[in-house]
Amino acid sequence: MSARRVVGLVVGVLAWAFSMPALAEPRVEDFRVRKLVVGTMRVPPFASRGDDGVWSGLSIELWQKVASQLNLGYEFREFDYDPDAMVHALQTRQIDLVVAAMPVTTDGEARFDFSHAYFAAGVGVAVRSEPTAGILATLRRLFTWQLLVPIGGLVGLLLLVGTSLWLIERRRNPGHFDPRMMQGIGDGIWWAAVTMTTTGYGDKTPITWRGRAIALVWMFTSIFCIATFSATLASSLVVGRLKSSVDGPEDLPRARVGTVAGTAGELWTKAQGLKVLTYPFMIQASKALKRGEVEALVVERAILGHMIQEYQWNDLLILPQTLTVRDYAIAIPSGSPLMEDINRAVLTVTHHPDWKELVQRYVGQSEP
Structure with missing residues (x-):
């Protein structure tokens, strides 16, 4: 065999060998002749499934x-x-892509590809507020030093x-x-009280010029006293309602913290080194x-807000x-021709x- 034929044969074999991977790669057209398998899971308001089996949510509609x-064409799995x-199913190409509430991460990028982002999810903290119903709960919020001090001053x-x-x-x-x-002192206190509350029964009235001068000063002073007391009372009730052992991120290392598997909240707690209880789904975590x-x-604010509103959990x-x-x-398998x-x-x-x-309808806001 001549040298020219040998060289031609080698070149042909190499060209065939290098063309094999390209021939094996799926093309965009290949996905149009079959249904794509789209992996998802229930993460309202981004992906949820009704009793009739129909999927809805922000990610689903996208x-x-x-x-x-x-x-x-596609079907959900x-x-x-x-x-x-x-x-794992995405990496092994058992499914063609994932549509749920998939946060973009460097670890995920190393194992598969991400499309352009379609939502910026802010991670927040939900806490349990103090009970707001019942006589005991109300009294507990009222009898605080914040309110007792002004009451004492008013009595004085x-x-x-x-x-x-x-x-x-x-x-x-x-x-x-x-x-x-x-x-007599009781009469004076009674007059001061009815004057302060603007009730003004008229059963007791000062007649001396000094008494009327005190009355005039007290009328204007009592307006300020009532306004201050009302503001303090309202503040005490609100603060009592919002009282929690966790007031901000700085309290999380000392608290018992929960999160939900697969969420951006779980990623954040891991990055912070927090010891957390991880629940498989949101409803279980919320009940905990x-x-x-x-x-x-610690979960995405949009998911927390939807859960609280859906179940009317005002506590x-x-x-x-x-x-x-x-x-x-x-999320798409690495090298998928569908990416672009x-x-x-x-x-x-x-x-x-x-x-x-659409974002407003499902999430209620467009910013994290």
Whole structure:
């Protein structure tokens, strides 16, 4: 065999060998002749399944719009609160992509690809507030030093004004202010109280110029006293309602903290080195917080807000601080030919004016 033929044969073999992987790679057209298998799990308000088996949620509607643009058929495969199994199925290509509440992470990026982000999820803290119903709960909020000090000051003022008025009026006005000390001081305190509350029965009236001067000063002073007392009372009731062992992120290392598997909240607690109780799904974690098994729950604010609103759990509240922000995206196997098309479709959907309305409908806000 001549050298020219040998060289030609080698070149041909090498060309065939290098072309094999390319021939084996799926093309975008291949996905249009079969249904895509889309992995998901129930994470309201991003993905939820009704009793009729129909899926809905912000992430679900995003995918439906993307699939419609790309003319892709698909079917959902639910992973029952098992994010690890869902990720494993994606890596082994048992499913074609994941659409749920998938946070973008460096660890995930090393194992598969992410589309462009479609939602910025702020991680927050939910705590249990003090009971707000019942006589005992109300009394417990009222009898605090914050409220008892102004009450004591108010009683002292009534005693001072009432006694002063009695000392001035007792001789010239005995019909209204009894000359006897205990009865007379009582008359003075009664007058000071009804004047302060603007009730003004008129059964007791000062007649001396000094008594009327005290009355005039007390009328204006009592307006300020009532306003201050009302503000203090309202503040005491609100603070009592919001009272919790966790007031902010700085309290989390000393508290019993819970989170939900597969959420951005779990990622944050791990990054902070917190010891946490991890629950498989949100409803279980929320009930653990309600019964006091944990003192705080670290999960995405949108998920927390939806759960509290859905079940009318007014004894739970979300602290104002946002711990971190994680982007949500569609997860796709590494090297998938669908990536570019999906990215373009995601950008088209999220830049359309209807997207903000969709976010508002499901999440109630567009910012973390």
